[in-house]
Amino acid sequence: MPITVKTFASTGEAATALSSDRAARYLGGGTLVMRALNEGDISISTIVRASDHALRRIEAAGPRVTIGAAVTFATILAERELAFLHAAARSIGGPAVRNMGTVGGNLFAPNPFGDFTVALLALDATVALQGGFGARDVPIEEFLQGRERQAGSVVISISCQRPTSTEAFRYRKVTRIKPKGGSVITVAAHVPISSGRVVGARVALGSMAPTPIRARAAERALEGRPLDSSSIAAAASAVTEGTSPVDDALGSAWYRRELAGVHLRRLLSGQE
Ligand SMILES: Cc1cc2nc3c(=O)[nH]c(=O)nc-3n(C[C@H](O)[C@H](O)[C@H](O)COP(=O)(O)OP(=O)(O)OC[C@H]3O[C@@H](n4cnc5c(N)ncnc54)[C@H](O)[C@@H]3O)c2cc1C
Incomplete structure (x- = not known):
């Protein structure tokens, strides 16, 4: 045709x-x-x-970072100011896919894809959309919940607050094939610490629902508590609440449920 x-x-x-x-x-x-x-x-x-150049623009000098929708993962990996997103960008496909694949396209990628979006969800990103009747900003969680309805809009850019420290933002993708491969599960956590306690915890999961989702029960288990073995264990045991994992060739829904807590615990404990 x-x-x-x-x-x-x-x-x-x-x-x-x-x-x-x-x-x-x-x-x-x-x-x-x-x-x-x-x-x-x-x-x-x-x-x-x-062909609008704004789609390829990166503004990363200040505390708030804006990434054009057409920015590729290879470009992100070449940008030192975006180091906090390098683990997520590096986890996507092989070099050919990272050279072509974009941040905007990742927002729409079906399971087992959408790894970068998991990182952006944990960072509470905002999606700038251009529709036929005007532009608007949408929180990424809302965007993902209505993703099918966004098909008539163009994503212009995605913006988020830069994490306050390297330890505040963590990302992990579990695959069967290394260094690349489809996600069995993907976990990202934003756990800023203030006066020794987690303030504003956000935990996001990939391959645990039709789109990346937040693990709100795990967030509640961490919020206002020191990031220690007790709060981490509570978050790990609550992480599957509200999830509906994918059942595919990479892993069964049961296996994904078993893995989610294990990998959230390792991620938050700083283990490999
Ligand atoms: C071999 C292979 C390996 C892969 N590995 C991974 C992986 O490990 N992790 C992962 O997350 N993904 C992976 N992918 C999937 C894909 O490459 C990425 O998700 C990538 O980010 C998609 O971006 P794209 O620009 O290529 O999307 P496209 O193919 O251009 O578009 C994908 C969808 O997004 C829509 N879209 C794209 N840009 C916009 C925009 N600006 N506004 C509105 N709609 C838009 C398109 O209309 C389409 O529906 C892989 C793909 C392949 C082929």
């Missing part, structure tokens, strides 16, 4: 084209869209692109 490719200078025009055609798909780095097309996905008849 012939595919029409429409390239626009602005994200506004791209969003209008996207929202007026159900068979149109936005093209980021194309690691998933091009694979779908090559596999003969007939639900896509139009590819929409935007």
Whole structure:
């Protein structure tokens, strides 16, 4: 089937084209869209692109970091100011995928993908969206809950607060194949410490629900307590509450439930 490719200078025009055609798909780095097309996905008849430079911009000098949706993982790995996101970027695919795959595309990636999004969810990121009728900022959790409905919008950028210290933000992806491979589970935790206690705990999980989700029971177990073996054990035993893990070739839902607590405990204890 012939595919029409429409390239626009602005994200506004791209969003209008996207929202007026159900068979149109936005093209980021194309690691998933091009694979779908090559596999003969007939639900896509139009590819929409935007050449706006804002999509490739990184603002990382201050305490709040903004990353354009078209920024690739290879670019993130080359940016020293984004060192706190390097573990998450490095965990994605191999070099070819990291060279093409984008932060914006990762927000839409189905399981077992979406690893970078797990990190962004733990960091309480905000997604800047351009729809056919205007722009708006959406908390990433809300964005993920309504992800299917966002199909007619273009993600412009993602922003988040830089963690206050290296220990405050932790990320771990569990795979069967190293150094790359699909996620069995992915865990990210933001645990800032103030006066010896965790303040503003956020724990995010990948492959434990249809989209990355927060582990709120684990967050509650950590909040206001010292980050010690007792609070970590409480968080680890609560981490699967509210989850609906994926059952796929990489691991059963049962196995993922068993692993989540083990890896959250290791992550928070600073173990390899
Ligand atoms: C071999 C291989 C290995 C992989 N390994 C991993 C991995 O380890 N971890 C992981 O997380 N992912 C992995 N992926 C999946 C994928 O490469 C990444 O999730 C990547 O971030 C997707 O970004 P993209 O720009 O290539 O998306 P695209 O393929 O361009 O798009 C994916 C979806 O996002 C939408 N989209 C993209 N950009 C925007 C935007 N700015 N606004 C609105 N919608 C947009 C598209 O319309 C489409 O629906 C892998 C893929 C392959 C092929």
